[in-house]
Amino acid sequence: MSENVLKVENVTMQFGGVVAVDNMNLEINQGEIVALIGPNGAGKTTAFNVVTGVYQPTNGAVWFQGEKIVENHPQGKMRQQYKGQHAGEYSRALAPTPDAITKLGMARTFQNIRLWKSQTVFDNVLIAKHCRTHTNFLSAALRLNRKEEQAQRQHVEELLELVGLSDVKGELATSLPYGKQRRLEIARALATEPKLLLLDEPAAGMNPQETGELTAFISEIRSKLGLTVFLIEHHMDLVMDISDRIYVLDFGRLIAEGTPAEIQNNQRVIDAYLGVAEDA
Structure with missing residues (x-):
């Protein structure tokens, strides 16, 4: 059985009356390339920000390599000190800063360079x-x-x-x-030196040739460095070519999960995001 690297458990991220991420659950295993797709404004980057410690979730928790690294804290409650495998190396709360999460072995890029x-x-x-x-x-x-x-x-x-x-x-x-x-x-x-690499729209602004080169490049570094990759991307050719599994987010809620073939043929995903080719 593959080792679980990332687990997002019942995560909700709310800004006032806006629920950007609504009760998200997902898992990523060692060595996988997993994509998170969906329309603009679906909550994808917000989900990344919760996972990497930029935001503290309104509800839920994030587990990394079997240890809980992020969870919500009810208003007025004192932050609990993190205790786990790395407790002797890092002293932090369960609402850690992004640099503390980076030291654990998680790195990311951004939509805007x-x-x-x-x-x-x-x-x-x-x-x-x-x-x-x-x-x-x-x-x-x-x-x-x-x-x-x-x-x-x-x-x-x-x-x-x-x-x-x-x-x-x-x-x-x-x-x-x-x-x-x-x-x-x-x-x-x-x-x-990450174990998990998060890529936020790495092909944004690229032409078809650059996108094809990036697809091969991500596969190469996954293989050579033994990485696990979690990416957000709108270029469907890249997503379908490179992903082992895909999660689909719409209005903050996950509406589907599966292999590229399963996602391409999921009617709910087609209606919400992928659409139908003009010659279909």
Whole structure:
């Protein structure tokens, strides 16, 4: 049986009178590529924000690698301290910050590219290694961390080679073509050494050739790095080609789950999102 990596349990996210995510339940197993699709405004990015600690859910919980990492807290109740496998390494509440969740092994990209514009390609990735640094300020100031820094730089070189950006490592991030900026953002996420990689519309703004290259690239990094991938995407060719399973969200509620073939033939999904081809 596959190891469960992510479990979203009865999660609701409400903003005033608007319910963006309504009682969501989903699971992702080790090594899978799972897509979350649905119309604009369906609540997909909100779900990502709950999973990664940007939002504290109104109700429900998130489990990562068998441990509860996020849950709702009734108004006025003191935050409970997190206790689990990593309790000795991290002291945090069950409403952790995104950086604490990143340290656990979860990384994400964003719908709108968020690179450090004044930094080079290499430095954009190197900065992300900070969350895996074991030295403190004093040892860094005294240059006692040279071995660790050297290892980090070597890892960045390997990541840039993997994503095909070694030849532009000294260029400013914003000088890259759009498709390569997307790859750089993924490389920066990979620098945090994740077990679960969340991609929020990675093909947004790409032409068909770039989308095809991205499809092959995601499959490649899943295989080479042993990653589990959870993605939001509107490019159905990419979704159907790459996904092991698909969840469909509509008005904050999951309306279907299954293989790409099952989703393509689900009448409720067709009515809500996919539609029918003109020549059908």
